[in-house]
Amino acid sequence: MMVDLSAIVSAGPYLMQGLWFTLQITLVGVAGGIVFGSLLAVARLSHNRLVAMLATAYVNLMRSIPLILVIFWVFFLVPWAIGWLTRSGRPVAVGASLTIFVTFVLFEAAYYAEIVRAGFRSISPGQYSACDALGLSKFHAYIYILFPQAIRAVLPILLTQTIVLFQDTSLVYVISATDLLGAATKIAQRDGRLVEMYLTVGVIYFLICYAASQLVKQLQRRLAFGVR
Numbered sequence: 001m002m003v004d005l006s007a008i009v010s011a012g013p014y015l016m017q018g019l020w021f022t023l024q025i026t027l028v029g030v031a032g033g034i035v036f037g038s039l040l041a042v043a044r045l046s047h048n049r050l051v052a053m054l055a056t057a058y059v060n061l062m063r064s065i066p067l068i069l070v071i072f073w074v075f076f077l078v079p080w081a082i083g084w085l086t087r088s089g090r091p092v093a094v095g096a097s098l099t100i101f102v103t104f105v106l107f108e109a110a111y112y113a114e115i116v117r118a119g120f121r122s123i124s125p126g127q128y129s130a131c132d133a134l135g136l137s138k139f140h141a142y143i144y145i146l147f148p149q150a151i152r153a154v155l156p157i158l159l160t161q162t163i164v165l166f167q168d169t170s171l172v173y174v175i176s177a178t179d180l181l182g183a184a185t186k187i188a189q190r191d192g193r194l195v196e197m198y199l200t201v202g203v204i205y206f207l208i209c210y211a212a213s214q215l216v217k218q219l220q221r222r223l224a225f226g227v228r
Contacts, residue, residue, distance in 0.1 A: 007193045008200050011184075015197075018183025019204065025100055025169045025179065030162050032105030037112030042142060044117055055113070062110035068171050070107050075099045075175050096177045108165055115157050119150030156220045163212045167205065180204065 043055035062070070078099070079091035086092065123146060131141035151158070170181040178186065181201055188197040 005196075007191060007196045011187045011191075011193075011197065011200075014183050014187060015180065015200065015204075018178050018180040021178060022166070022169045022180040025104055025172065026162065026166045028101045029104035029108045029165050029169075032101075033108030033112045033165070034116070034158070036105060036109035038116050038147065040109060040113035041117035041120060044113065045120060059110045059113050062107055063114075067103075067107050067168055068174060071099070071103050071171060071175060074103045074106075078102075096172075096175050099175065100172050100177055104165065104169075108161070111161055112158070115154050115161060116150055118157075119152075119154040120146060122153045123149050156216050159212065159216045159219065163209050163216070166212070167209065170205075 040055045040059060043051050044059070046052045046055075075094070075096070079094050082092040082094070083090050127145065127149070128141075131145055136145070169179055172179050173182040173185060176182065184197040184201040188194040
């Protein structure tokens with residue numbers, strides 16, 4: 001079977017729109033996931049047993065169920081929950097885009113939480129004692145002293161998780177969202193060009209993920225030799 005390059009070229013603009021949405025999901029998932037995940041990491045390290053227990057339960061729950069199931073939960077159950085809370089008597093439309101952004105932040109936060117927590121644990125206990133000796137509040141100690149060190153220690157792992165997140169965005173097709181894979185699927189079904197579309201999407205995913213993985217390797221080498 002010959003590959004029709006003209007079909008790929010004509011589908012280019014629509015595929016780029018899907019790729020842009022995929023990148024948006026990735027950026028929101030990374031930013032929101034790291035922020036929420038860092039809060040979960042701090043909560044897990046808290047001396048308050050209830051706070052630590054709740055954070056641990058959330059992380060274990062999200063890490064124990066498939067992402068696709070969380071997407072379905074948010075997409076189908078949250079509208080009913082909002083309708084029940086507002087007493088409207090019917091589901092409140094949330095929309096596919098908002099569902100996806102919320103889902104990826106909530107899901108990825110659990111993984112980023114464990115990565116950031118490992119970064120905090122890699123910091124010398126003397127750093128914590130120094131923050132107390134300087135009279136810094138916990139908020140300022142974490143923001144200005146501890147968090148930057150923790151992130152630097154686990155930066156390659158954070159980037160690796162980001163690559164996994166980028167690949168996982170392909171799952172949003174299950175709610176008919178037009179990400180890169182969703183766009184390719186719609187064109188393939190419309191024009192009967194399954195080989196061309198899925199081959200093109202595979203190449204795009206490979207190029208982006210390979211480039212990102214090479215960046216991670218370079219960063220690992222720099223950190224291993226102490227290059228700033």
